[in-house]
């Protein structure tokens with residue numbers, strides 16, 4: 001492991017992003033030593049995409065780390081992370097949100113949740129379609145989930161070499177975010193996050209107003 005390189009990568013990325021955008025370091029598949037090295041650069045925002053990894057890391061790393069969940073989440077596993085997870089980026093159904101609410105209530109906490117939106121032209125990616133998002137916002141009783149704070153939208157662009165396509169997808173999610181914010185969250189200061197951009201496309205995401213970039217390989221490779 002090259003700790004200096006990890007810390008140099010972090011400082012470079014931080015120097016490239018505006019103050020309105022946060023770097024979320026994706027620590028999946030990395031060793032505790034590698035994550036500790038990133039932490040020792042002064043960084044405290046980390047994310048995992050699997051429940052088991054999230055729990056293990058939480059137990060083995062400093063307690064002032066803010067842990068985010070970014071991967072597909074099964075309802076029966078929420079209970080393992082509900083006592084500590086700061087934000088869940090990957091909420092892709094009302095059923096899941098209701099289940100998170102139940103566990104948050106038991107843990108006597110409020111859990112920040114982002115709605116994952118499917119914008120990529122790939123079958124494999126999870127998330128609400130734009131039609132499902134509208135249905136969810138119009139027809140469900142999400143406002144009654146007192147232990148959930150909806151903080152924004154998350155999306156992944158298509159894995160493609162076409163920067164035009166990626167930019168178009170990010171522009172669409174930004175437009176959707178601004179519409180949802182205006183139509184359903186006016187006066188709510190908490191719905192203010194747009195989680196877009198990974199190692200390969202975060203500069204395009206910044207053009208579209210990203211407020212959280214999720215970076216793994218760009219930090220650790």
Ligand SMILES: *Cc1c(COP(=O)(O)O)cnc(C)c1O
Pocket residue numbers: 026028049070071198199200214215216217218
């Ligand atoms: C792995 C992962 C990332 C980070 O990907 P990199 O290309 O390594 O930066 C971001 N978001 C999600 C949801 C991921 O699973």
